[in-house]
Amino acid sequence: MDVIRRSSATMYPGGLTVETPTGAHVAFDSARIHRDLTNLTNDPTVVHRVESLVVAQLAGFDVVATGTIEATVAETLAQLGYHQMAQQYQR
Numbered sequence: 001m002d003v004i005r006r007s008s009a010t011m012y013p014g015g016l017t018v019e020t021p022t023g024a025h026v027a028f029d030s031a032r033i034h035r036d037l038t039n040l041t042n043d044p045t046v047v048h049r050v051e052s053l054v055v056a057q058l059a060g061f062d063v064v065a066t067g068t069i070e071a072t073v074a075e076t077l078a079q080l081g082y083h084q085m086a087q088q089y090q091r
Helices: 030-040 044-058 066-079 083-090
Strands: 003-005 017-019 025-027 063-065
Touching: 017 066, 030 044, 030 066, 030 083, 044 066, 063 066, 066 083
Parallel strands: 017 063
Antiparallel strands: 003 063, 017 025
């Protein structure tokens, strides 16, 4: 996982900070992952399961790159056996 850094102080207290490809820092918004997963499947159980696992994996970090989030979603989908969805997500 390509984590930017783990520190004792986040830019967004109480949450994860995302570093965009341009270097900007924004607050993590799990609703974006939810929306992306909902675009891949109409099964709310799959969406909830994958979203929960991704958020749990990222919870231990303070700052993470957008690419890391995308890779985590794709890897989680593949690990759960949703290989086709993982490929669609990466496109």
